[in-house]
Amino acid sequence: MKLEKVALVGSGNWGSAIAKIIGNNVQLYPEFDNEVKMWVYEEFINGQKLTDIINEKNENVKYLPGIKLSSNIKAVPDLLETVRDATILVFVIPHQFVKGVCNQLKGQILPHAKAISLIKGFDVNETGICPMTEVIAKTLNINVSSLSGANIANEIAEENFSETTIGYRVREEGELYKRLFETPYFRVGIIDDVIGVELCGALKNVVAIAAGIIDGLRLGDNAKAAIIRIGLLEMKKFVQTFYRGIKEETFFESCGIADVITTSYGGRNRRVAEAFVITRKPFEHLEKELLAGQKLQGTLTAQEINHVLRRKGLENEYKLFTTVYRIAYQGLPPERLVKEII
Numbered sequence: 222m223k224l225e226k227v228a229l230v231g232s233g234n235w236g237s238a239i240a241k242i243i244g245n246n247v248q249l250y251p252e253f254d255n256e257v258k259m260w261v262y263e264e265f266i267n268g269q270k271l272t273d274i275i276n277e278k279n280e281n282v283k284y285l286p287g288i289k290l291s292s293n294i295k296a297v298p299d300l301l302e303t304v305r306d307a308t309i310l311v312f313v314i315p316h317q318f319v320k321g322v323c324n325q326l327k328g329q330i331l332p333h334a335k336a337i338s339l340i341k342g343f344d345v346n347e348t349g350i351c352p353m354t355e356v357i358a359k360t361l362n363i364n365v366s367s368l369s370g371a372n373i374a375n376e377i378a379e380e381n382f383s384e385t386t387i388g389y390r391v392r393e394e395g396e397l398y399k400r401l402f403e404t405p406y407f408r409v410g411i412i413d414d415v416i417g418v419e420l421c422g423a424l425k426n427v428v429a430i431a432a433g434i435i436d437g438l439r440l441g442d443n444a445k446a447a448i449i450r451i452g453l454l455e456m457k458k459f460v461q462t463f464y465r466g467i468k469e470e471t472f473f474e475s476c477g478i479a480d481v482i483t484t485s486y487g488g489r490n491r492r493v494a495e496a497f498v499i500t501r502k503p504f505e506h507l508e509k510e511l512l513a514g515q516k517l518q519g520t521l522t523a524q525e526i527n528h529v530l531r532r533k534g535l536e537n538e539y540k541l542f543t544t545v546y547r548i549a550y551q552g553l554p555p556e557r558l559v560k561e562i563i
């Protein structure tokens with residue numbers, strides 16, 4: 222039997238948590254090769270290469286400290302070496318880096334490789350939005366599935382119970398990925414809606430910024446619930462406006478309502494937005510100050526959404542998305558959030 226060989230493109234907070242799961246699961250199923258290469262965007266920690274530290278300690282001390290990875294996870298600083306012999310590419314990098322990474326991978330992967338994107342974000346162009354699965358699929362000419370859910374990486378790394386959703390086009394691939402990712406504490410649902418799953422994951426980051434603003438303003442839980450409800454409606458309308466064939470059920474999977482809730486209470490976007498209201502420091506300063514190298518996705522996504530809405534004359538139909546953009550980029554006082562969306 223030809224074995225499936227997995228490569229991880231990314232090793233941040235979520236990338237490392239998922240490496241822990243994949244490292245264990247490839248050893249449980251005979252269809253997978255036991256060695257998993259993980260691409261690390263190289264950096265130095267106290268003069269030592271992060272890749273060397275990960276390989277020596279089996280721990281990503283910068284992005285997921287205190288969590289052991291199995292020794293079959295091999296940190297590799299060379300992107301092309303990471304993917305050269307892989308049949309499954311797991312993309313898990315902040316969305317702003319995907320185009321650059323894919324351009325480097327062009328012509329450098331196995332022709333029969335396939336991919337799954339765990340990324341929460343999208344790109345935009347003159348005509349509208351470009352989901353990450355489409356950027357990857359078009360650049361590399363391969364089939365791409367998506368995985369997204371109510372998944373705060375640190376909680377999953379601690380093996381606390383959670384669920385996730387895989388969006389597939391080819392059912393066998395959905396089932397293969399379920400075996401690769403599922404554990405007793407990380408339950409995987411699969412649905413044939415690649416774009417719906419991934420766009421929910423991208424858009425919820427903007428709702429999380431609004432939720433953090435509500436927290437910073439100390440407006441309480443009822444206000445937060447209202448933001449979650451309004452945000453979910455805007456997410457649904459946005460996805461269904463820009464894409465045909467998105468399933469209604471997708472919004473009730475982990476990638477939909479559950480992710481909006483978790484992100485509005487426990488995520489990095491929420492935390493940084495709350496700090497923004499309290500300190501009034503710019504988001505990019507707070508990202509550096511509070512996230513220790515991890516990346517904030519919600520403000521950038523608000524900007525990308527606004528680019529599309531403005532071009533289409535739809536800003537007024539998405540009041541929450543538009544107001545988050547104006548607060549983050551145009552100096553609108555956060556106190557105006559509620560007034561602008563009612």
Ligand SMILES: NC(=O)c1ccc[n+]([C@@H]2O[C@H](COP(=O)([O-])OP(=O)(O)OC[C@H]3O[C@@H](n4cnc5c(N)ncnc54)[C@H](O)[C@@H]3O)[C@@H](O)[C@H]2O)c1
Nearest residue numbers: 232233234235236262313314315318340341373374515516
């Ligand atoms: N952290 C979570 O809880 C979580 C959960 C679910 C989904 N996600 C999503 O997964 C994706 C990856 O998030 P993460 O938490 O693993 O990353 P992260 O926020 O920890 O990001 C930092 C990563 O980006 C890398 N990086 C920095 N500059 C780079 C460059 N120029 N090119 C390539 N890589 C560079 C860093 O080396 C590091 O690995 C994001 O889309 C995020 O929204 C995150």
Ligand SMILES: O=P(O)(O)OC[C@H](O)CO
Nearest residue numbers: 370371372373488489490
């Ligand atoms: O920490 P955040 O805000 O990037 O959110 C993390 C996950 O996406 C929550 O599901």
